[in-house]
Amino acid sequence: MKRKVTLKQIAKELDVSISTVSKSLRNSLEIGEETRLKVQAFAKFYNYKPNNIALSLKNKKTKTIGIIIPEIVHHFFSTVINGIEQVANEFGYSVIICLSDDSFEKEVRNMEMLANGSIDGFIMSLSKETQLKGDFHHITEVINQGMPVIMFDRVTNEILCDKVIIDDKYAAYEAVQSLIDKGKKKIALVTTVDYVSVGKLRTDGYTKALLDNNIPFDDNLIIKIENIDTCEIIIGKLLEDKAIDAVFAVNELFAVTCIKTANKIGLTVPQDFAVIAFTDGIISKYSTPTITTVSQNGLKMGNKAAKMLIDRLELEETEEENYTTEVIETYLIERESTN
Amino acid sequence: MKRKVTLKQIAKELDVSISTVSKSLRNSLEIGEETRLKVQAFAKFYNYKPNNIALSLKNKKTKTIGIIIPEIVHHFFSTVINGIEQVANEFGYSVIICLSDDSFEKEVRNMEMLANGSIDGFIMSLSKETQLKGDFHHITEVINQGMPVIMFDRVTNEILCDKVIIDDKYAAYEAVQSLIDKGKKKIALVTTVDYVSVGKLRTDGYTKALLDNNIPFDDNLIIKIENIDTCEIIIGKLLEDKAIDAVFAVNELFAVTCIKTANKIGLTVPQDFAVIAFTDGIISKYSTPTITTVSQNGLKMGNKAAKMLIDRLELEETEEENYTTEVIETYLIERESTN
DNA sequence: CTGAAAGCGCTTACAG
């Protein structure tokens, strides 16, 4: 077992000073060619690699990005991570990931842990509980310490920072409009509870589309799912009683549950009613029928968020406070469920 | 913007030495109560938190686990990460994740990057390319430097280290046996190319099950998919020509593709043939019909891998070289596709 | 051309 070699050991071995070794390896012209080459050869032989931790301490930057998301077993979030990792990798950054499990306390704890020098900046999406409580002190604190934070998807207006989002309201509007264009009038909405920011916005888009088309708004056609495991009954009731034309679901899990519940009570999609969903994930592509969705380009969101963070990190942190919100475009992916 | 406060600043502010501050905050009895309390109050007020990087350098451990996996947008791998994160979190460790994108070169680069002091140990699953090349020098090197490595799922016999796997061969055997028990005789196998270790093992299990039941082995019933995007044609041909009783697929993507291809040519699952798959992911649960799968308990694998690593890290690294391979049990989850 | 010194933020054995 040959442990990692340090500058000190090389210096001792070669009987020169640590400074000389360090400079030689950084190819400083300060050092005479002979010494330089000798040191380099030796270092190469022993596979010397500078210690990241020492460099971080010295340079006061870690070249590491901290990511805090609600969950990772989730197509959208893992896609975003993939996007972040791509550009992080390109710029020589690592990513360190913490999960909040949609818990406020875990989100706070993880942020504090990472904020103590482990990373240079955050990319995060709020936990449900944080959105419910509306308590963002942990984020403010980190920002006040001079650490940049980029928020994506589940963001809040109460924090001033860079953000990457889609236009949830507009995308929902367009999705519902596309249903109306196909002649659907009795359109149900299957959404989350209101405190989830994106759920709320998508609901707003739905409402506005109905309004603009003079379709009466009917509260009975809206169901707000708190818990995915128990939603089948509520959805079943909706489908049975209301003789609807279409369902607009704010995520693909709700959508596929609608389709499966429909099948159980003898209804077929798209013959009996159409389904359209948010979040173009793996389920939409492989369910039967395949589901028409609003693309929510997670890869691009991740790319963009990482780019924004690295820019802020490397651009001499000049332009403080001039935060931007990047809106990633969305589009409708038409599949079988709206044919 | 109040930057993070350091021991030095507190010491200066309170006009005591850095040592005194450090000791006070660690509640050392060496320091007089008055001073101790004063320092603690001050530190609390300024929200002092020790710098992780400095601690890492000093302690020569980072309390960080490095994870290297082929991809993250993949239900199984993200589940494993979730499992790792759970126990990491419990023991105060962070996880830093690098993706190899199934590329040997990226795997090597990422390992080298993390091995330079950033982490205390690795948990990894091999990239396809690494398995194809059979080049594991980067892993040997890391282990030789005294850094523990835990491999999971896609492992190799050529490296001696702790491993967490399932019994791929046996699980495949059982799955195929269950088909045979249902009277199926003409069972097709949809698998990966051979160099993917788990694909190979599952193929072996399939072969053995046939053999043990005196079912003639027919090479024409086996297709090895190289590329998921172009597999539909090959699968279509298999289904059309061979009049098979059942398909055993080594992952759920292959399984769902079989089902969808079957539908296109007028066949129905499970009426015309049964389908059983490896990897109990999200697709199996939501496809129509739902798919019978071999559970591959990613969460448990992640938990176990993290536990093994942390044990090795914290147990004074006594028992060198005495590596274990943990086999996580699997079971069949019966769903509609084999009814 | 080479090296001693200071410093990044911390801990701890040792002096006083």
Next chain:
DNA sequence: CTGAAAGCGCTTACAG
């Protein structure tokens, strides 16, 4: 009871 010193592994301004 308190503090100066050494050290983790590195870099760099400064002396010689």
